[in-house]
Amino acid sequence: MKIVNRQAPKTRRILGRKLEKHRQLHKFSTSLYLKYCSLTGFLHVLPDFLIIGFVKCGTTSLYEYLLQHPYVYPPAGKEIDYFDRLYAKGINWYKVNFPLKLHKTIVKNLFRKDFVTGEATPRYIEHPYALDRIKKIVPNAKFIILLRNPIDRAFSQYNQNLNNGYEYLSFEDAIKLEKERIRERYEKMQSDETYYSWDYDLFAYLEHGVYVNKIIRWMNVFPKDQFLILHSEEFLKNTSVVYHRVLNFLNLPKWEPIEYSLFKKQTYQKPRIDPALRKQLVEYFKPHNERLYKLLGTDFHWEN
Numbered sequence: 001m002k003i004v005n006r007q008a009p010k011t012r013r014i015l016g017r018k019l020e021k022h023r024q025l026h027k028f029s030t031s032l033y034l035k036y037c038s039l040t041g042f043l044h045v046l047p048d049f050l051i052i053g054f055v056k057c058g059t060t061s062l063y064e065y066l067l068q069h070p071y072v073y074p075p076a077g078k079e080i081d082y083f084d085r086l087y088a089k090g091i092n093w094y095k096v097n098f099p100l101k102l103h104k105t106i107v108k109n110l111f112r113k114d115f116v117t118g119e120a121t122p123r124y125i126e127h128p129y130a131l132d133r134i135k136k137i138v139p140n141a142k143f144i145i146l147l148r149n150p151i152d153r154a155f156s157q158y159n160q161n162l163n164n165g166y167e168y169l170s171f172e173d174a175i176k177l178e179k180e181r182i183r184e185r186y187e188k189m190q191s192d193e194t195y196y197s198w199d200y201d202l203f204a205y206l207e208h209g210v211y212v213n214k215i216i217r218w219m220n221v222f223p224k225d226q227f228l229i230l231h232s233e234e235f236l237k238n239t240s241v242v243y244h245r246v247l248n249f250l251n252l253p254k255w256e257p258i259e260y261s262l263f264k265k266q267t268y269q270k271p272r273i274d275p276a277l278r279k280q281l282v283e284y285f286k287p288h289n290e291r292l293y294k295l296l297g298t299d300f301h302w303e304n
Contacts, residue, residue, distance in 0.1 A: 034093060041092025045101050047075070049118035049142040049250055050134070052218075053125030054208060055201070056156040057146035057232045061262050063120040065243055068257045071114040072250075073099045073107075080119045083134050084127035085196045091137060116250055122146075123201055125214045128190045135221055142250060143222070148232035149302040150209025150289070151281045155273055158205055166202050172277055175205055182207065209285060212292040219295075231300055236262075 051059050066072050076097040082089070098117050107115045118141075124130040125145065134141065148156075158174060161167035167174060182204045185197035219227065228249040235242040239260040247254060273281075282303055293299045 034089065037090070037092040037096045041090075041095040043100055043102070044095040044098045045104055045117060046095060046138050047098060047118040047141055048116045049144060050124065050138070051118070051120035051122065051144045051146070052130075053122045053145045053214065054147065054153065054211065055122045056153045056160070057122070057148040058235050059120050059122045059146055061260075062144070062146065062230075062235065062243075062246065065239075065257055065260065066118075066246065066250075069247070069252060069255050071116055071252055071255075073103070073115060073117045075099075075117060075119045078119065079121045079123075081121050081123075083124050083130040083137075084121065085123075087129070087133060088194060094137075114252055116252060118142075125218065126204075126208065128186075129193055131218060131221055139222075141226070143218070143227050144246065144249070145215065145227065145229045146232045146235065147211055147229060147292075147300070149300070150206070150211070150285050151273070151278060151302070153232075154205040154209055154281075157202075157208070159271075161202055171205075171271075171273065174203065175281075178203060178206055206281075206284065210288045212288055212295055215292070216295065229296060231298075233300070 051063055053059075060078065063078050067074050080086070080094065080097050082094040082097075086093070097119070099115075104115045107113050124134070154175070155171060158167060158171050169177065182197075182200045185200045186204075188195050189197055189200065215227075215229070228246065230242055230246070240256065243257075243260075244254060286303060289300070289302055
């Protein structure tokens, strides 16, 4: 069943690409699928956990390690994007992405085993409406957040954008023009629930790294015991230790993957940050990081 669930998004993507070539057929099939969701959504469970942040901090690797656990059952894909980009599709569309309630009942009551499912959309933590939507629909979900040195996170995202053809500026110019590139987009997202900006996600290199503002906002709504906040650098160095911390947070029994291999590890050539620019960025993030350390009671030593 886990294999079937993991193949579903791939099959759906292939069919979607083929149908896009036939506009009327694509429109009809989309309408038919939403109708199917409206009729069957109640048969599916909602997620037990959400990996809500941050981009380029190791969320894909953690998600893949979790799916290898025998008691973690996959949704239709890692980033479902419901609470930010696809909310208009409706709750039943979201539910159909997750396993059946019957499946969970059989696993828990017949086989007496744990059953946990969840998704990982690391943009949720920053979207202006995702927080309230999640509070309404899955108020008891557990939230996992990964935090990486914000300078390295920003530069990693920049290089990914550069490699994918989304970025044409130098890193220094990109951060100089960041506010100009994203301000209106984010303001429009705040004022219009139906609008979503990929430009904000792609080009908010520094803004994404001001973690403390986003975390405080979420902790003002949800109890702190619903959060597990992980240090990405520690996750990379002591993967097994951090992984078992996650299992404990999700009330799952100890288990070890055959191997810990990074997922979506970038292999393209990466330029280095100019030392003078890095020094400027250390000073830029320093007050934000200090507030973060105070909030979490942990010093990540990113300034070193």
